Amino acid sequence: MEQEVRIGAVGLAHDVPEFCGRSPPIFAAWRFWLPPGSFMIGSNCPRTIHGSAQAESALAPYSYLSSPHGRMLAKFLYGIAEFERDLISERVKSGLAAARARGRKLGRQVGVRPKSEKLYPKVMEAIEAGRSYRWIARDLGISKNTVTEIVRRHRETA
Known part of the structure; x- marks a missing residue:
């Protein structure tokens, strides 16, 4: 069963439980769905919503692609991965071009059959x-x- 949690100025303060004896963080001004046992992002508390200590990922609430936040995070991470892939590809291509310019033969050598x-x-x-x-x-x-x-x-x- 999922539990809706509202945080910050958008949600009402009495809707949000206290985490680690502190009031809820104000910086998060959106609402999202958390499955029971997931961490609250930004709480800096090892306890989960239900108070049990579990080793779950801090990104668990955003791992669901059915929510707008999960889709946004997935697109963001995809963009970073694509950027890294392009950098690697560019470095490899420039290295191959430099090797060709030095006269190095590339590829598999012709062997005896x-x-x-x-x-x-x-x-x-x-x-x-x-x-x-x-x-x-x-x-x-x-x-x-x-x-x-x-x-x-x-x-x-x-």
């Missing part, structure tokens, strides 16, 4: 005989993508 080199004559012979890539792959026990790569490398070098 002994299996492909061994099967190259058989694959090209089957291609010239008009066989399909799938038939060649099944016949030689390799994947269709390997056959495609062998043919692609042959066409690039030819």
